[in-house]
Amino acid sequence: MASPKTLKAVARDASGKGVARKLRQQGRVPAVVYGHGDKPLGISVDGHELELLMAASGVNAIVRLELDGQATQDVLLREVQMHPYRPEVLHLDFFHVHAGERVHVRVPVSLTGIPTGVREGGGVMDQVLYDLDMEVMPDRIPDVLELDVSGLAVGESIRVSDVATGDYKILQDGDLPIVSVIAPRTAEPTAAEAEAAAEA
Numbered sequence: 001m002a003s004p005k006t007l008k009a010v011a012r013d014a015s016g017k018g019v020a021r022k023l024r025q026q027g028r029v030p031a032v033v034y035g036h037g038d039k040p041l042g043i044s045v046d047g048h049e050l051e052l053l054m055a056a057s058g059v060n061a062i063v064r065l066e067l068d069g070q071a072t073q074d075v076l077l078r079e080v081q082m083h084p085y086r087p088e089v090l091h092l093d094f095f096h097v098h099a100g101e102r103v104h105v106r107v108p109v110s111l112t113g114i115p116t117g118v119r120e121g122g123g124v125m126d127q128v129l130y131d132l133d134m135e136v137m138p139d140r141i142p143d144v145l146e147l148d149v150s151g152l153a154v155g156e157s158i159r160v161s162d163v164a165t166g167d168y169k170i171l172q173d174g175d176l177p178i179v180s181v182i183a184p185r186t187a188e189p190t191a192a193e194a195e196a197a198a199e200a
Contacts, residue, residue: 004064004074005053009043011068020091029089033065033075035096043067043094050089054080060105060141062097076103076138102135104171107142109178113150117181123154124185129178132160136168152181 012019012030020030027047034040043065053063054077061077075094083090097103108131117123132145147158161174 004062005057006064006066006072007045007049007053008069009045009065009067012042012044024088024090029092031092031094033094033096036098038096045092047089050092054089058143060107060143062138062141063094065094074138076105097138100137102169103138103141104133104135105141106131106133108144110144110146111149111179112146113148115149115152115181117152117154117156121154121181122184123181124183125149125152125179126182127179129160129172129176132163132178133171134168135171140167142168147178149179149181152179154181154183156181 009031010028012023023030023044024047028044029047029050031043031045032040033043053061057063057077059077063075063077064072065075066072074097076097077092078095079093080089081091082088095103109127109129111125111127115123115125118125136142145163147163149158152158157177157180159174160170160172160176160178163170163178
């Protein structure tokens, strides 16, 4: 994973919808920094800088937060609240990251290849889990977990326990299927076919 990108922040004393609205009118996004029993700290960040950072870093970004020009601290971009119908960030949650301490993140799953059971057996691929919960060191967070499904035949699955875990610990039950190839559904017989079968 790439080294954290720096994001400048300014502390804010007041909170509430009115304050948040004024900040957004100024091109800033309200946010909160919390974690490790510390009192939550209200801050704001520049909306354009945030947009560039999110485009470059993706999900589960570790951010080097520079607060009011003081010493920086590493935080995890924990939650992003988006506008319901505009590409606009309304609020952010940052979580304190301490060196040598694992964090809990959710990492998206990406499937590669076309299963043998789909290519040759007419099966249907069914993805059940689209992300995995894991504990991992902050500098080892994967952007995405890629799973090769090309070897799956009809009736076979990749389960949570099948995922190789080196730098991280997956928290979901190991028996849960991530993706399966299921047999194709047979078409329901027509009324005429059913009648002919009954007469036979």
